[in-house]
Amino acid sequence: MLSINYIRENKEEAIERLAVKNFDARELIEQAISIDEARRKTQNEMDTLLNASNQLAKQIGDLFKAGKAAEANDLKNKSGALKEETATLKNRLDELEKEQTDILIKLPNTPHSSVPKGKTANENINVYEWGEIPVLGADAKPHWELTSQYDIIDFELGNKLTGAGFPVYKGKGAKLQRALINFFLDKATAVGYKEIQPPILVNEASGFGTGQLPDKEGQMYHVGMDNLYLIPTAEVPVTNILRDVILREDELPVKMTAYTPCFRREAGSYGKDVRGLNRLHQFDKVEIVQVQHPDRSYDTLEEMKEHVSGLLKALELPFRILRLCGGDMSFASALTFDFEVYSAAQQKWLEVSSVSNFETFQANRLKLRFREKEGKPQAAHTLNGSALALPRIVAALLENNQTDLGIKIPKVLIPYTGFDYID
RNA sequence: GGAGAGAUGGCAGAGCGGUUUAAUGCGGCGGUCUUGAAAACCGUUGUGGGUAAUUCCACCGGGGGUUCGAAUCCCUCUCUCUCCGCCA
Numbered sequence: 001m002l003s004i005n006y007i008r009e010n011k012e013e014a015i016e017r018l019a020v021k022n023f024d025a026r027e028l029i030e031q032a033i034s035i036d037e038a039r040r041k042t043q044n045e046m047d048t049l050l051n052a053s054n055q056l057a058k059q060i061g062d063l064f065k066a067g068k069a070a071e072a073n074d075l076k077n078k079s080g081a082l083k084e085e086t087a088t089l090k091n092r093l094d095e096l097e098k099e100q101t102d103i104l105i106k107l108p109n110t111p112h113s114s115v116p117k118g119k120t121a122n123e124n125i126n127v128y129e130w131g132e133i134p135v136l137g138a139d140a141k142p143h144w145e146l147t148s149q150y151d152i153i154d155f156e157l158g159n160k161l162t163g164a165g166f167p168v169y170k171g172k173g174a175k176l177q178r179a180l181i182n183f184f185l186d187k188a189t190a191v192g193y194k195e196i197q198p199p200i201l202v203n204e205a206s207g208f209g210t211g212q213l214p215d216k217e218g219q220m221y222h223v224g225m226d227n228l229y230l231i232p233t234a235e236v237p238v239t240n241i242l243r244d245v246i247l248r249e250d251e252l253p254v255k256m257t258a259y260t261p262c263f264r265r266e267a268g269s270y271g272k273d274v275r276g277l278n279r280l281h282q283f284d285k286v287e288i289v290q291v292q293h294p295d296r297s298y299d300t301l302e303e304m305k306e307h308v309s310g311l312l313k314a315l316e317l318p319f320r321i322l323r324l325c326g327g328d329m330s331f332a333s334a335l336t337f338d339f340e341v342y343s344a345a346q347q348k349w350l351e352v353s354s355v356s357n358f359e360t361f362q363a364n365r366l367k368l369r370f371r372e373k374e375g376k377p378q379a380a381h382t383l384n385g386s387a388l389a390l391p392r393i394v395a396a397l398l399e400n401n402q403t404d405l406g407i408k409i410p411k412v413l414i415p416y417t418g419f420d421y422i423d
Numbered sequence: 424g425g426a427g428a429g430a431u432g433g434c435a436g437a438g439c440g441g442u443u444u445a446a447u448g449c450g451g452c453g454g455u456c457u458u459g460a461a462a463a464c465c466g467u468u469g470u471g472g473g474u475a476a477u478u479c480c481a482c483c484g485g486g487g488g489u490u491c492g493a494a495u496c497c498c499u500c501u502c503u504c505u506c507c508g509c510c511a
Contacts, residue, residue: 043473047480054480057492061441064491072491079491246433246470367470373452377470 001104001364003379004036017110020117020326025107032103039096046089053082105214109361111326112298112335118325124338125325130309131318134344134400142345143398144276146407147173150422153394155276165266165274165281172422176397176409177284179416180390181259184286187311188387193257193288198237200260201228206240209366211332221263230263234287235384239362242291246377247370253300254291257387259284277391278350284390290383291368294359297381301335301357304385308339308353311388314412317396318342320349334359341392345399350392355385398422 007014007029018025056079063072116125147153152173158166169177189195207213207229212220221230231237238258247254262285266274273279288307292300305321312319324336339353360379363369369377401408406423414420 040473043480047473050480053491058441060491065441076491083491 001361002107002110003360003364004032004100004104007032007104007107008036014110017113018108020111020115021108021329022119022327023108028103028107032100032107035096035100035103039093039100042089042093042096046086046093049082049086049089053079053086056082105365108331109334109358111329111333112357112359114323115329115335116323116325117327119327120325121328123325124322124328126320127323127337128309128321129318130313130320131316131342133318133342136344136399136402140345140399140402142276143343143395146398146402147276150407152176152422153277163281165279167277167280172417172419175417175419176394176413176422177390179413180388180393181284181286183413183416184311184387185257185259187314188257188286188288188307191307193255196234196238196241196256196258198231198234198241198258198260200231200237200263201226202231202236202240203228206236206243209240209243210236210362211365212236215331218267219265221265231260232264233262233285233386234258234260235289238287238289239291239368239382239384240366242368243366245368247291247368247380249293249370249372252291252293252370252380253296254289256289257286258289259286261285262389277395278346280391286387288385288387291363292381292383293370294378294381297357297359297383298335300381300383301337301355304355304383304387305337308355308385308387312339312341312352315393315397315410317393317400319352330356332356332358332361334361339386339388341396343392343396343399345402346395350395352392352396353386353388356383358382358384 002014011029011033015025015029056075060072060075060079063069063075116123118124141149144155147155150172152169152171154168154170155164157168158164161168185195201223204213204227207220212229212232220232222228223230237260238256241256242254261282263282264280266279266281288304290300290304309319309321319339319341322338322340324333324338329336333356336354336356338351339355340349340351342348343350359381362382363379366382368380368382370380371377397410398407401410406421409417409420409422
């Protein structure tokens with residue numbers, strides 16, 4: 001959520017920036033500003049009346065104590081009229097505040113100045129590439145054939161237990177999942193991220209805090225009886241740890257990492273993109289989250305990018321980094337880098353991580369602030385990234401590393417898997 | 424699931440209709456003292472909103488009500504704790 005103060009003071013800048021996300025904000029912003037003016041005027045009027053009625057109540061109290069009941073009763077009548085007026089203003093004020101919030105939550109985050117214009121993923125900018133694209137033989141298989149050949153991931157069994165998009169990992173496939181999770185967590189904690197095991201069901205307030213609710217309701221599984229949501233990413237519970245918190249400046253940056261399963265309804269997805277591990281309803285992911293001082297958040301974004309790059313290099317997977325264009329960015333993000341690995345048998349780039357700076361957008365919703373030695377609390381910057389999402393990593397590993405002897409496990413994982421081939 | 428108790432400032436904990444502009448203690452910050460530190464003493468210490476500004480306004484779990492006046496009384500919701508039952 002953008003703050004009304006920012007909008008009021010930087011109206012044209014906000015409109016221009018939102019245009020980079022192909023969002024025409026002029027009308028909403030004009031409305032927000034005029035509601036804000038009315039809101040402040042009403043607040044002022046109400047405060048004046050409340051002040052008068054507070055004074056009156058004091059006088060009445062004093063008169064009763066002095067035994068002057070008759071005079072006190074005269075004042076009581078006056079007080080009644082004030083009260084009615086105040087009630088009217090209070091109602092008006094509540095309405096205005098609600099209208100204002102309703103508008104503010106419709107505005108996406110303003111993109112950073114480095115975000116390129118563009119409508120679709122085709123206009124993302126390739127900023128970095130690493131590794132060699134493997135050349136496979138003619139008999140190379142896509143991962144969904146390899147998984148059944150080695151009996152490590154069973155999609156059919158998942159259909160039986162739950163439905164499409166809920167695969168069952170078996171044997172070395174299950175062990176590989178555990179190895180990747182441990183490897184990712186170890187790498188994150190080694191550089192100062194505190195490991196968190198959060199709940200994977202969250203309430204509405206948490207969903208609102210990170211921006212999933214109210215608009216992206218259909219993306220999450222909802223447990224109606226208790227009004228809870230299955231998390232689409234660990235970002236939701238982990239970032240909400242700091243909801244309604246005021247940090248000291250010396251507590252920044254806060255670095256947290258968490259492994260969780262993630263649940264996404266993916267309504268509207270269909271076709272070949274959902275084949276095999278490419279798009280699931282339940283998948284595993286290790287997430288990294290940072291809360292940082294606004295002056296340093298872009299350095300932190302670089303640091304997180306480096307961290308994710310390091311993981312992919314260690315896994316020996318060819319990858320590229322994309323700077324997302326305005327049209328492909330999420331509602332809440334100010335700057336996002338996507339990481340894609342090359343999956344050689346499908347001959348496709350698969351997104352395995354997305355690293356974003358949300359600046360104060362989530363912090364404003366979360367009321368996540370920090371206090372400098374002097375002055376008022378101010379909104380902190382929140383950042384997060386996948387480090388990493390497992391299924392497409394597994395897809396690329398299986399496809400790229402297929403050999404006559406089986407699937408070759410990258411060196412760094414062998415201590416975690418305890419085997420060097422899936423065969 | 425049954426019964427009971429409770430929700431107050433960073434924490435602990437008073438207050439139960441008008442000396443509350445929320446006591447007191449701890450913690451935090453500033454100062455005195457000290458070579459430095461500790462101790463002691465003094466001062467200070469929440470959030471949001473409004474205004475040109477102020478002895479301005481709101482906030483004692485959320486919402487509603489009674490009253491001239493509510494942290495305090497009433498209703499309601501949520502949550503927490505204790506005991507019992509069930510259970511990984």
